[in-house]
Amino acid sequence: MADVLAKMTSGFPEWLPAAKRQEKRILDIVAKVYESYGFTPIETAAVEKVKNLATTGDVSKEIFGIHRLAGEGQDIKAEFGLHFDLTLPMARYTADNFAKLQFPFKRYQIQKVWRGERPQKGRYREFYQADIDIIGDGILPLHYEAEVVQVIYDIFSQINIGDFTIKINNRKLLEGLYRQQGVDDMNATLIIVDKIDKIGKDEVVRLLIESGLSEAQAVFCAELAGKKFSISQALEFIKDLDTSDELLAAAQNELETIFSNLSHLPDGAVIFDLSIARGLDYYTGSVYECVIDGLESYGSVCSGGRYDNLAEKFSKKTLPGVGLSIGISRLLYVLFETERLTALAPTPVQTYVVLFDESQRPKANAMAAEMRAAGINVEVAPSVKKFGKQIQFAEKRGAQFIVIPEEDRTDQMKNLLTGDQEDFSIEKMGTFLNA
């Protein structure tokens, strides 16, 4: 892995500045694309009430409670814990502020989350997630299930890290087809089938039989999970579904809406992948996962789905939604680890102003102020040094230009990439930097 991680303590990662700048670049793209679709930012507190967080034994093991140090020595029973995702906080916030929000409520949320897991490679105790969800008041039109995919497509295109695949499936479809075969224990089956990319078809069949399915049922489920279709193939496949089955009729309608709304995307960007099940039990329709092509073994970097009522714990209203979450820290880790992405320069400095004498500093500061007003990031020499040393320093900072204030002739600027030296011109500098 490139040298981007700072010294780390027990699973709480920190980036060196050059990598943090890359993370910021990606977070800025994510926020910009989210806003371009009208998603509005919210930020919830880092903590939630423990009674809301700790709903299942499995999850509660991973929760960090907080307590005042002054209270140590007494029996501690945390009232608040750090949130482990942004979905539960969003559901609570939406319910709490229902009367003051506009529906459909299209929100995005980019925050750290915390999990008390044992730290391991690429799995941290603190990491960034970047979520979008669209929440309806009572109803939520199906076209939003395509919109969230389009948003993710735009983001990964703009981050510019090579090809990626957004895999789509539908829980109602799996459930309907399984039921037709007499398979009833949906969750147990889905959990096994979900592993097909990791353990292979034969092992899935074996495990399914072990779980109580007949051989025919097991083979059917495994073969179904092996199917992957392009959008046009998907539209063909769903035509043949038996729509006398209520679940399959609904699945057909949902998949038809999604895929027809996404048919303009390039081949392979979106596929219909019948192995995608998503473990979380709140998904009720479409489910999504996104992987980077060639880096499938690192798992998905983005996932989500449709839910019919997420906030039932917090509200009597029915609040259906659809959302996706990008695992930003995980994505960065994978991209740095595989060198798909390199760190940026260690500072945002674009132009460095050379100083030959401290008496030039007021003039240098004035020139820097003019450049900053034109949107250029400028550092003035920390102190007077030999010219060669200053150029070296400017290059280390990542500057593309140096500016040389002159006494008796026109101020000069030098492009460190091309080596060209010419009369100082903010306009020319700006044109080059923005190109």
Added chain:
Amino acid sequence: MADVLAKMTSGFPEWLPAAKRQEKRILDIVAKVYESYGFTPIETAAVEKVKNLATTGDVSKEIFGIHRLAGEGQDIKAEFGLHFDLTLPMARYTADNFAKLQFPFKRYQIQKVWRGERPQKGRYREFYQADIDIIGDGILPLHYEAEVVQVIYDIFSQINIGDFTIKINNRKLLEGLYRQQGVDDMNATLIIVDKIDKIGKDEVVRLLIESGLSEAQAVFCAELAGKKFSISQALEFIKDLDTSDELLAAAQNELETIFSNLSHLPDGAVIFDLSIARGLDYYTGSVYECVIDGLESYGSVCSGGRYDNLAEKFSKKTLPGVGLSIGISRLLYVLFETERLTALAPTPVQTYVVLFDESQRPKANAMAAEMRAAGINVEVAPSVKKFGKQIQFAEKRGAQFIVIPEEDRTDQMKNLLTGDQEDFSIEKMGTFLNA
């Protein structure tokens, strides 16, 4: 206070979307200005080791430790706690990664911090700080003490919230002048003098005498603290200092460098205010506080100073620095409370595409994609409704334009602010929105 706070739990504030958007606008300005001076972003973990955080009894009362919920019931002694500022994490990070950083290390850091205080008006348990520091390896030139003030000046000018005053003083100056009067207990004296704006001169004199000073000494300190000078007056004042005293000679040099580097700023933006002392004992030279004019009673929204060696706990290197911290959450609270700032529209939507029939959605989506590529934030109608209802909805979202896809004639757009309707043109729309 305007209706901007979401439902709040025990001192953990959350904004409604319109206020969060205003906070994001301000955070974006802050980051942009920081970068324009070449400051590079870092982000540290939310937690630090408790043994590093809890250095004084006073502070440790406010620290939130974290523990795994699974460990409750046993004796809890937290290894990690949530950071209560960004200064200690910066010092630890700089020491940890010393060999991989470039000095002077100009870093900025915008993160939440946590304090386990009793919640009260405008004082929260979780809030944003936005810090800059410049850290030298062994030495740090004095001109940086002016640069950080210039940065803050640029930020508050761009946030555009009316006049503000950056108050500057110098601890060496106070110490030197006090010593000349035979006052020795510097900290006790500074803590009392620091309150002069709140409790008045007479009360300060009384408290100083109570603390052991003679009446003459007390009056001297109180009168000194009452002095406020413009930059030109400051430059005059420091000329007369007795530079045979080492502390006063140093103070003269430091103040001369700062004020002469800031003399181009408008009258009143920066003042020399001898009441500013800053309670924190790590400041060793310049100290700063910034208040919004007319809102002085809310206290400072930004403060900082010079320190000679902040990281001594973490490193054998001498790391002098100068820095400033903007209390973003506090600033927002004060500005909303006094209605100096209003919330923005509840969403970033600039243009809303009307739909008269679901069959138009693919066309509407394509038009939206084109506008997004031109940098415009677009929402397509959630569902088909009457035209009037759709306009109302677009206005509620905060849109400035609606676009009407047509079948038999040129697509139309309508400016909701001016009421003008004309042929759809992304270029014209962009020009209006960016004006």
